[in-house]
Amino acid sequence: MTRASAFDAVTVDTLRERGSLKWTLYGDDSLGAFVAEMDFGTAPPVLEALHAAVDAVDFGYLPPRAAAGLAAACAGWQRDHYGWAVDPDRVRPLADVLNGFEIAVRHFSRPGSPVILPTPAYMPFLSLPAALDRTVIEVPMARDNGRHVLDLDAIDAAFAAGGHLLVLCNPHNPLGRVHTAEELTALSEVVARHGGRVFADEIHAPLTYPGHRHIPYASLSPTTAGHTVTATSASKAWNLPGLKCAQLIISNDADAATVERLGPYTFNGAASLGVAANTAAYTAGGPWLAEVVAYLDGNRRALADLLAEHLPEVRWTAPEGTYLAWLDLRPLGLGDHPARVLRERSGIALVDGPDCGAPGLGHARLNFATPRPILRRIVAGIAEAARRGPA
Template sequence: MTSSCYDDITIEQLRASGSFKWTTHPGAIGAFIAEMDFGVAPAVKEALTGAIDQGLLGYLPPQVSDAMSAACARWQRDRYGWDVPAARIRPIGDVLVALRVTIDHFTAPGSKIVLPTPSYMPFLTLPPLHEREIIEVPLLVEDGRHVLDLDGIDRAFADGGGLLILCNPFNPVGRVFTREELLAVSEIVERHGGRVFSDEIHAPLVFAPHRHVPYASISAAAAAHTITSTSASKSWNLPGLKTAQVILTNDLDAETWASTPTIVRNEFGASNLGVIANTAAYDRGREWLDETREYLDGNRRLLGELLAEHIPGIGYTPPEGTYIAWLDARGLGIDGSPADFFREEAGVVLTDGAACGEAGEGYLRFILATPRPIIEQAVRQMAEALARR
């Protein structure tokens, strides 16, 4: 692994930044929240500085929003071969707002939500706020690799499921689903007349030889039953700027979106600076992303080496995409929550897998998007805590 300027970033510098990740648990190593510790791309910083100098801090102008839609369309075309009209790409505050709109306006009232688990935590807490029951469908593990339980998804739709929440790349297990896997999902959804909400926010961070395939791009049928949401926020480290995109590939959905005031109002949740940053990221932040992804590729391999040496009892399969490591701590003999143990005894803050659904109990979510010396320190402190028991 080659060295990088990212290696020179210290814990003291990160704490001094005042971020949520590094100030919520004083004195501890923060590896629990999905954001990066590498700053922002120079092109994004330049665009934000220019907008502030220009005073572009009022309401979102249509031309600024349209520029982001065009940039996102170029990104989808250039990186994934998916030709989406820019007019079908709408601004929104974040992916979760897009999910709320999808549930409220594009599914049958009272229909259930089909959710493969372990899942991104808010996917478990948001649907009940809209009076929707969740049917959890635990992933299967085949040869150490998580795969979708297609029969389980089929049964969930038969049991009243109306909307499948598909996270691809999959947070937290790091899977990047193949075209064949997605086609199998589409056949099930079509057979039951269901819908899909495809969260593709981590798509820019996929490691070779894996390739991201937009779910709505696989067939006309998939395009017709899908609402896709994505953003530059994860891959370019912009989550605080509250901007995402909704991609509408169904003509009726696009008409409904444009003609429903309660939907259109959600577009104003996207901030000027977030829209400008997303535009700059998609168009001019590609080189920075590629370099950062290469560094993250090294991080995922480094973590495997460190765990094998210092904590061989923990299970780990390097993610195919995302900067999230999914650790199986069930073999460590820890009583209670492994996340509580490592926070209290090792000073390393991780996400408890139980927050990701019953299928995540005994697991940990470890964020890899941090300098390598910090990963090394975190694993060393975890190993020392285990040795002291």
């Protein structure tokens, strides 16, 4: 049996038995396509590393040798896949990317300054700043020849209005854009002109499709290295979100000195099992990842065909990276919150567009990292719910 057919063979019943949030939150009649995790398990080397850690009863606090192994593995992945020479001593373990975002806001941005956020955006980037006593300046993405692009004039205005830290999600969640070197360089000129900072969320970096290449923002130039802190993880590409491990990459001397002053307890949330899994993913998980990306690319194409067949009114642009599709459902007449309507009518669970910011009205985010037979059921279910008429 090929890996692709093994992915196809995973059933809804199997997924519910696993018990993840995606398949249990909304009950036994729901189809989960909201939270960003895949339905394909993980790489065999990751499972082997986890079994070895369990057999060794390795459940203690994270030792320096494990943190160093993770740092070397992450730096090696960045070097081998993106050409970015990262000093392993400047890779710090974290619980998750949001932990990195909190550190960036608290310690690498001007006190009290608003956070600049291109929207639609990953939902917690909109809600977490308030808990950190910060406001958010939303900058809606622009359109250029059918693609979503950063609105550099609006970002410039947001810096001029007092914003200091820009959140750059690349590959973008939920739009799936993989920004080009030209786009990122143009952005860096705006940031540098205002003395701004960038928090680069690159958690989806390994998940790009043919014709698109991830470029770490901090790797572009000494200028970007000097104003960026980068957060990444193996959690999305190898399906490990529940194991709580990410990495913060520091790319300049001044920030490295700040990190040293902060001390170890600022970076105290990574789980030992998560570190083992991330390390194995970066060092030995490449072949499995290649198969998954090929399968996801097939799902991306299948989704295009399914939407054309069942929901031709729906507007979308196939993502260049990630396994997330941003759907403009306004032609279906389901109101500003279409995901709520679809869940009530059909049990299909998507992310509601307004949760991603003001541009999300009438939109929804669909996770297509699921077996192809289930993807067909999801799209057919949306179409059936839409046939019941306006909300």
